[in-house]
Amino acid sequence: MIRLESIGKQNGKQLIFVEASAGLQRGEKAGLVGPNGAGKTTLFRMISGQEQPDEGQVSVDRGVTIGYFSQDVGETSGRSAAVEVMEGAGPIGALTAEMAELEAAMADPDRADEMDAIIERYGDVQHQFQELDGYSLDARAREVLDGLGFSQEMMDGDVGALSGGWKMRVALAKILLMRPDVLLLDEPSNHLDLESLIWLENFLKTYDGAILMTSHDREFMNRIVNKIVEIDAGALTSYTGDYDFYEQQRAIADKNQQAQFERQQAMLxxxxxxxxxxxxxxxxxxxxxxxxxxxxxxxxxxxxKRRQTVAFEFRPAPRSGEDVALLKSIDKAYGSKTIYSGLDFHVRRRERWCILGVNGAGKSTLLKLVAKSAEPDAGSVAIGPSVKMGYFAQHAMDLLDGDRTVVQSLEDSFPQAGQSALRTLAGCFGFSGDEIEKKCRVLSGGEKARLVMAKLLYDPPNFLVLDEPTNHLDITTKEMLITALSQYEGTMLFVSHDRHFLAALSNRVLELTPEGVHTYGGGYTEYVQSTGQEAPGLHS
Structure with missing residues (x-):
């Protein structure tokens, strides 16, 4: 279906691919893995025809349709989210847009003298629309948008008014509605909450086309893919199985190669x-x-080839008192929307609370209240004695000084620390070699998140409040963070849509639902077992 034959590709001085070959067969669902900068996006662009290899060839069988979802979403406005998604379905989308324009024209008194022509054109367009089964397309578009977390109001609102994360979801919905023969998905799990992530997982599991995807969410990838294509040092290697199986096979292959290398070196x-x-x-x-x-x-x-992973070890956090945070009779509303009414919540030392709830349930708001970056309308928030809090929020990345380099930013935060200690810290969080000299303004979202996390954990607080700490982190950095946090002896309160992170680190669950607040004495794994669902908004 798709074949990459002995491809070579160079970007500037960097060799991306050297005589690399791989293929994607009909119905295969493959995960594309490799370190940052290995060439995953370049590979997608070559398959979709946006770039050409310098050598070799990329061949796609005649008549095969390809849908490519990338992180680079263009500016869109002036249409509703539903109409924007239907645009992806070819002529039906264009007809929908024209019908909306003609309906507006029919309601415009200034165009009364054109009314006969407008009505006639509307009849023609409507007839074509019916011929192409357009009325069911609207329902299908709304079904996909609903799965990705859109309310009816958002579906009908101007797509230009949406945040970047929601625009990403519109772009993803557009590709899914196309139902092409091959889906190329570059990090589709970014920007999704847990409910939307599980909906997308189920959609892709039953998708009858072929899929090639990248994802930093190993649980998501494990449940979808039956093949892994690895990019490493310019070569492409295929493994049959899911991501966990690939990791095992990769470790065995590395061990065998190391033994062969050592035997040969001794002989030489x-x-x-x-x-x-x-x-x-x-x-x-x-x-x-x-x-x-x-x-x-x-x-x-x-x-x-050594995977660059550096273990991060916490310094011991100072011990806090038994009562870490106490929220009493909390009321909180935004405009007419009530978030909390009479909420009571108690966090004790060494508890690790994960907060679950559908979009808008108030997960981030709760963290803001605890971190004192938002005030309740009524009630009290008390932080216990000897509590030193560290708060990781998405906006923290915007506060980095763009003119400072990575290492300068760390020096600003820890002027007493030695250069070697800060370079080791940077290495733990994926900044190696010249990368520590990068200016903060040119860092990607993932690099900024890693830098903020490094600052937070170098001199550890005894109470970590984390809002989606794994957003933008690759699988390797995420694994390092999970390992480090599992040895952390302080208290944690966090929101995450990463099920591997939730299962590995939580020992308490706070579930926010429209019917009220529920607490569970075990962690996320016990929550799934006792409720039969992986997220509050979905029932399995």
Whole structure:
């Protein structure tokens, strides 16, 4: 269906692909993995025809349709979200837009003299629309938007008024409504809450086309893919199975390669020692010459490529009192929308609360109240004695000084720390080599999130309040963070849509629902077992 044959690609001085080959067959669902900057987006752009390889070829079978969702969403406005999504369905979308314009024209008294022509054109457009089964398209578009978390009001509102994250969802809905033969999905799980993520997971699991996708959410990938294509050092390697199986196979292959490398190095050392010892002796000239030729012919085994992962170890956090946070009789509303009415919530030392709730249930608001970055309308928020709080919020990334480099930003926060300690810290959070000299203004969302997290955890507070801490983090950094936080001895209150993160770190669940607040004594895994659902807004 899609074949990449001996492709080569270079961006500036960087070699992205060297004689790389892979394929995607009909019905295959493949995950594309590799370190940041390995060339995942470049590969998508070559398959979709937006870029060409320098060498080799990308071939797509005749008649195969491709839908490509990327993180680069253009500006859109002037249409409703529903109409914008239907635009992706070809002529029906255009007819829908024209019908909306003609309906506005019919209601415009200034155009009364054109009314006969407008009504006639409207009849023609409506007939074409019916012929193409357009009325069911509107229902299908709304079904996809509903799955991705849109209210009816948002579906009918101007798409231009939506935030960047919601515009991403519109772009994703557009591709899903197309139902192409091949879906290319570049991080579709970003910007989704847990309910939308699970809806998308179920949609893709039953999708009858082929899928090639990247995702930083390993649980999401595990449930969808049956093949992994890895990009590493310019090569493409395919593994059959899900992400967990790929990791196991990769570890076994690395171990075998390391053993082969060490055996060969030992053999080479012996041969070289013999040559060095006897090269000056005429009596051994033939043997020396024979061994030199033998060495020249040997295929050298390379050392396995090291994944750059640095373990982060917490300094011990100072001990807090038993009562960490106490919220009593909290009322909170935004305009006419009541978020909380009489909320009571108690956080004790070493509890790790994850907060679950549908969009708009008040998850981030609760964190803001605890962090004192928002005030309740009524009631009280008390933070316990000896509590040192660290608050990670999405807007924290906007507060970085764009003119400072990564290392300067760390120095500003920790003037007493030595250079080597700060460089190690930067390395733990994925900044290696020259990357620590990057200015903050050029950092990606993921890099900014990693830098803010590094600052938060270097001198650890004993109470961590985290709002979607894994947004933008790649799987490797996320694993490092989970490992580090599982050894953390302080108290945690967090919101996350990453089920692996939720299951690994929570020991309490606070569920916010329209019917009220529910607490669960176990963590997220126990919550799923006891409720039979993975999120408050969905029932399995």
């Amino acid at each position: 050392a012996k041969e070289i020692a013999f040559i060095e010892r006897f090269k000056a002796r005429a009596s051994h000239a033939a043997q020396v010459q024979s061994r030199v030729k033998k060495l020249d012919k040997i295929d050298r085994v390379e050392m396995p």
